[in-house]
Amino acid sequence: MAGTTVLVVEDDAGVRTLLRRCLEGDGFVVREATSKADVLEAIKDGQLGLITLDLNLGSESGIEIARAVRQVSAVPIIMVTGKGDVIDRVVGLEVGADDYISKPFHIREVLARVHSVLRRAHAAPVVAAPATPDERAEEDFAFDGFVARASTMELFNTSGEAVDLTGGDFKLLQVFLEHPRRVLSREQIMDLLNGPGWSPLDRTIDNQVARLRKKIEDVPGDPKLIKTVRGVGYIFTAKVSRQPASPTAPGQQYA
Numbered sequence: 001m002a003g004t005t006v007l008v009v010e011d012d013a014g015v016r017t018l019l020r021r022c023l024e025g026d027g028f029v030v031r032e033a034t035s036k037a038d039v040l041e042a043i044k045d046g047q048l049g050l051i052t053l054d055l056n057l058g059s060e061s062g063i064e065i066a067r068a069v070r071q072v073s074a075v076p077i078i079m080v081t082g083k084g085d086v087i088d089r090v091v092g093l094e095v096g097a098d099d100y101i102s103k104p105f106h107i108r109e110v111l112a113r114v115h116s117v118l119r120r121a122h123a124a125p126v127v128a129a130p131a132t133p134d135e136r137a138e139e140d141f142a143f144d145g146f147v148a149r150a151s152t153m154e155l156f157n158t159s160g161e162a163v164d165l166t167g168g169d170f171k172l173l174q175v176f177l178e179h180p181r182r183v184l185s186r187e188q189i190m191d192l193l194n195g196p197g198w199s200p201l202d203r204t205i206d207n208q209v210a211r212l213r214k215k216i217e218d219v220p221g222d223p224k225l226i227k228t229v230r231g232v233g234y235i236f237t238a239k240v241s242r243q244p245a246s247p248t249a250p251g252q253q254y255a
Contacts, residue, residue, distance in 0.1 A: 004049035004118065005029040007042050009065065010080065011057045015103075019052060022107045023114070036065045040072070048075050050118060052110075053097070055081045063095060070096035076117045080105075120187050140245050141177040143238040144225060146216065148177055151245050155216075163215055172208050173216070176226065176236035185233040209234060 006023050010016045011034045020030045031048075033039045034057065042048060051069065055062040066077055079100040098117045101110060141148040145158035153170040155163040165173070175184070175192045184192075186205045213220040225238050 003027065003029060005031060005047050006114065007031045007033055007039065007048050007051045009033045009039055009051060009057070009062075010054045012054070015054070015080075018107075019110065022110050026111050028114075036060055036068055039065055039069060043069065043073050043075065048073075050076045050078065050114060050121075052078045052080055052101070052114075055079055066097050067095045076121045078113055078117055116187070120191060140243045141174075141240055142243060143177065143180070143240045148173060149245060150174060165212075165215060168208060169212050169215065172212055176234075177240050180236050180238060180240040183229050183232055183235045187233075189233060 006028045008016055008019045008023070008030055010019065010032075016032055020032070023030050031042055033042055039051070039053075053062045053066060053069075057065070062079060066079070069075065069077060077097045079097045081100055081102050098120070099113050101113055139150050141150070146163070147156045148154070148170070149156070153165070153167060155165050155170065155173065157163055171193055172189070175189055179192075189205055209226060210220070213223050213226055217223045217225055225236060227235050227237055229235055
């Protein structure tokens with residue numbers, strides 16, 4: 001990734017200098033900006049590989065700048081936030097930021113997050129030939145006595161009773177059902193859930209998995225279906241079969 005151009009958007013000259021030295025020392029080309037106008041002008045030549053964007057730029061809001069960038073470009077954005085800016089940080093992710101760094105930060109953290117976001121932005125799709133949305137909507141997935149119905153985002157147990165899943169729970173389950181017995185990293189799961197241009201925090205995925213385990217595992221603390229692969233991510237261990245969607249609630253027909 002050496003040679004990638006990073007735009008540092010920061011009104012504090014000291015922080016700009018620190019980030020410039022950090023990034024240039026790792027082989028990046030660094031440009032600087034202090035306002036929304038500067039950022040939008042820098043985007044026009046299409047050479048930017050990533051933007052680091054301070055949340056508070058004096059009279060301008062990093063949130064508004066991120067929103068303006070997303071209207072014209074998919075360039076990855078890392079928000080730089082103050083220690084207590086939790087709500088604004090979440091809003092930043094919602095409007096299109098890919099990750100965040102909290103002040104005060106360590107140079108190693110900056111470089112790690114920059115490389116991680118760039119890897120996700122350039123990653124190839126995990127699945128060679130995925131089913132289209134319409135095809136997935138016409139399928140039932142059967143596993144371990146459960147039946148998941150994509151068309152209605154419902155999960156039924158062996159008795160045909162609906163399991164209480166949120167939309168987010170079902171989307172995560174569907175990712176696992178479409179990639180059974182395959183190790184998925186957190187980054188791959190995030191890309192499959194939301195696309196390669198968007199990423200929540202790693203811990204968000206862990207929390208979602210923990211919530212899903214409570215609803216499908218016999219013993220959530222000792223999971224058999226969704227196993228953790230230490231240092232990598234997760235693997236869905238059950239055998240999964242696909243069936244044409246049934247017009248009625250499933251019972252034992254796929255057992």
